[in-house]
Structures are given as structure tokens and as C-alpha cells.
Amino acid sequence: MPEGHTLRRLAQALDAAFAGTTPVATSPQGRFTEGAALLNGRAVVAASAWGKHLFVEFQGEQWLNVHLGLIGKFSVESYAPYAGAPPVWGQVRLRLLTADHVADLRGAAVCQVVSPEEVDAIVARLGPDPLRAEQDPDRAWARITKSGRPIAELVMDQSILAGVGNVYRCEVLYRNRVDPFRPGTEIRTRTWQAIWSDLVELMTLGVSFNQILTMQDQVEEAELLALEGRMPTLTSVDTDSARRSASGPAGVVATADGEDEDDEASGAGSPGGLESTGLERRYYVYKRQGEPCRVCGSRIRTQLVAGRNLFWCGRCQRRR
DNA sequence: CCTCTATGGCGAA
DNA sequence: TCGCCCTAGAGGC
Numbered sequence: 001m002p003e004g005h006t007l008r009r010l011a012q013a014l015d016a017a018f019a020g021t022t023p024v025a026t027s028p029q030g031r032f033t034e035g036a037a038l039l040n041g042r043a044v045v046a047a048s049a050w051g052k053h054l055f056v057e058f059q060g061e062q063w064l065n066v067h068l069g070l071i072g073k074f075s076v077e078s079y080a081p082y083a084g085a086p087p088v089w090g091q092v093r094l095r096l097l098t099a100d101h102v103a104d105l106r107g108a109a110v111c112q113v114v115s116p117e118e119v120d121a122i123v124a125r126l127g128p129d130p131l132r133a134e135q136d137p138d139r140a141w142a143r144i145t146k147s148g149r150p151i152a153e154l155v156m157d158q159s160i161l162a163g164v165g166n167v168y169r170c171e172v173l174y175r176n177r178v179d180p181f182r183p184g185t186e187i188r189t190r191t192w193q194a195i196w197s198d199l200v201e202l203m204t205l206g207v208s209f210n211q212i213l214t215m216q217d218q219v220e221e222a223e224l225l226a227l228e229g230r231m232p233t234l235t236s237v238d239t240d241s242a243r244r245s246a247s248g249p250a251g252v253v254a255t256a257d258g259e260d261e262d263d264e265a266s267g268a269g270s271p272g273g274l275e276s277t278g279l280e281r282r283y284y285v286y287k288r289q290g291e292p293c294r295v296c297g298s299r300i301r302t303q304l305v306a307g308r309n310l311f312w313c314g315r316c317q318r319r320r
Numbered sequence: 321c322c323t324c325t326a327t328g329g330c331g332a333a
Numbered sequence: 334t335c336g337c338c339c340t341a342g343a344g345g346c
Contacts (some may be wrong), residue, residue: 110330166326323346324344326341332336
């Protein structure tokens with residue numbers, strides 16, 4: 001479920017679990033045997049994310065590059081050493097294993113070992129990432145303002161903006177009342193600035209809460225919770241592999257709990273989980289085709305744009 | 321239980 | 334433009 005915030009969290013989790021360690025790398029599935037052998041026995045330097053690309057630097061200038069694609073999963077968990085390594089289930093392309101942490105990669109669209117030069121080349125193909133501090137939104141603006149393609153296509157083009165996926169695309173255009181079909185050349189500077197700063201705010205919140213939050217009431221509630229330090233998680237992925245035994249909460253932490261990142265698990269309190277933030281999965285337009293717009297009541301529409309289902313309100317986002 | 325769908329993007333054709 | 338990747342939640346039966 002990778003939009004940029006998910007990859008950012010994944011990088012943080014991998015970094016917390018493996019940086020400074022020398023994991024055993026294997027490919028239980030057998031389709032990445034060669035790459036795993038290349039990484040095996042090398043120390044992990046650091047993990048980072050660029051847009052939807054994940055990079056894990058191993059000692060000796062070997063970089064693991066992963067793109068989860070639509071269905072990929074990369075779980076990171078800790079386990080009790082005395083219990084032994086968790087059994088492999090399903091198609092695990094790559095497993096990284098230390099005495100107390102295990103990461104399993106499944107279903108990724110891209111999984112390869114690359115050189116530093118190749119990392120640079122991949123990053124060079126990406127536009128600015130709203131989740132990276134030093135980014136220059138003007139680089140994206142230069143492309144947008146001279147493109148006749150619809151803005152809904154441009155904001156999801158990873159060479160223009162890195163890390164924005166279909167949910168953020170639909171929601172940010174709605175929040176800013178932008179007609180998704182308006183060509184880049186007709187987007188006003190101020191509109192672009194508003195979109196960029198909105199993405200920075202929303203995606204940052206997405207990292208903190210491990211959930212895409214775009215509705216203003218939820219955004220405000222989440223920012224309040226963040227201020228109080230009541231985010232689900234923060235550091236690490238420290239689930240005890242004993243997971244949610246009856247005893248329950250105990251240590252806390254979680255989200256990333258055990259399994260993957262990905263969308264919350266939605267409502268309903270998780271059984272021993274820890275207080276989820278209680279923020280339900282709710283959007284302005286995403287996947288709401290046919291339902292009334294939450295603001296004006298007109299029917300939310302959908303249409304394939306850039307290969308993904310775009311959702312928008314034809315009235316609120318009317319060309320102005 | 322089974323079928324459908326999808327918060328992507330690559331590489332072949 | 335299409336197939337692949339081959340997961341996992343949602344929804345139907």
C-alpha cells in the first residue's frame with residue numbers, strides 16, 4: 001500500500017531494526033538467491049526512502065533497492081530469540097534475519113542490488129518528495145506549468161512529484177478545489193503552492209499516524225494528538241513476537257505491529273493492540289463514487305486517469 | 321469458500 | 334498498451 005508515507009515508515013523501521021547489524025540474507029522463495037547472497041554477511045549502514053523507492057545501504061557499496069508496487073509487503077518485526085526465528089510462510093522473496101529481528105519481503109515489483117551510481121540514477125529520475133526536508137518544489141512546478149497534461153496526471157507522475165499515490169492525489173485536489181482535468185499550464189502558482197504545502201502537511205501526518213488522513217476534522221484531531229505525543233508508535237516496531245497474548249497492551253507500541261505497514265485495520269479497537277488512535281478510515285472523495293459530496297452533496301464521480309481510478313466532485317472542483 | 325480489487329510501475333511487445 | 338508481481342482485505346455465496 002505504498003504511498004510515500006508508508007515507504008518512509010518502512011525505512012525507519014528497517015533502520016531501527018537493522019542499522020549497525022549484519023543480518024543473514026536469504027531468499028526462501030528462491031527468486032532472489034543471487035541478490036541475497038550479495039548482501040549476506042554485510043553490515044547494514046542505513047535505510048532510507050525516496051518517494052516510493054526504498055534503499056538499504058549495506059557495507060561495501062551494495063544497495064538494496066525495493067519498490068513494493070501495488071501488492072508488495074515488507075514486514076519488519078522483532079522476535080524473542082529463545083523462540084527461534086519465525087517460520088517462513090508464503091512467497092518470501094527476501095528475508096533479513098538477526099538474532100532478534102526479521103524482515104520479510106513479498107510480492108515486490110522491484111527488488112535488486114544496485115551500485116551507488118545506480119541509486120543516484122534512480123533518484124535523479126524522481127521529482128521532489130514532500131516528505132524530504134530539503135526538497136525544491138520549484139522543480140516540480142517547472143514541469144507542471146509547461147505541461148498540457150491534466151493536473152491529476154501530473155501530481156501522480158513520479159518524475160514530477162515523488163511519493164504521491166492515488167489517495168493523496170484525489171484528496172489533495174479536492175481539498176484545494178482543483179479541477180483534476182485542468183492542464184498544468186493553466187494551474188496558478190498559488191494553487192500549486194497550496195497543493196505542495198498541503199502534501200507536506202498531510203503526508204507528514206501520514207507518517208506519524210501510519211494512515212492517510214485528509215479530512216480536516218481528522219487532520220486537526222491528529223495534529224492535536226501529535227502535539228500531546230499521543231501518536232501510535234514513533235520509533236520502532238517493537239512488537240514482541242509473543243504479540244497480543246491475552247495479557248494485552250503491556251508494552252505498547254505498535255502499529256507496524258507485527259505485520260506490515262499499511263492501512264490501519266480500521267475501526268474497532270484492536271484487541272490487545274493498544275489504543276489505536278481511533279481515527280476511522282474516511283475520505284472526501286477517494287472510493288466514494290456515487291455517494292454525495294460531503295460539502296455540496298453532488299455525486300462523487302470516478303474515471304480512469306493515468307491508469308488509476310480518479311475520484312472527484314464535479315461541482316466543488318469545477319474549473320474556475 | 322471463492323472472486324474481485326488495488327494506496328504501482330516495470331518491461332516486453 | 335498489456336502482462337506481471339502473486340498479497341490481503343472486502344465482499345459475495
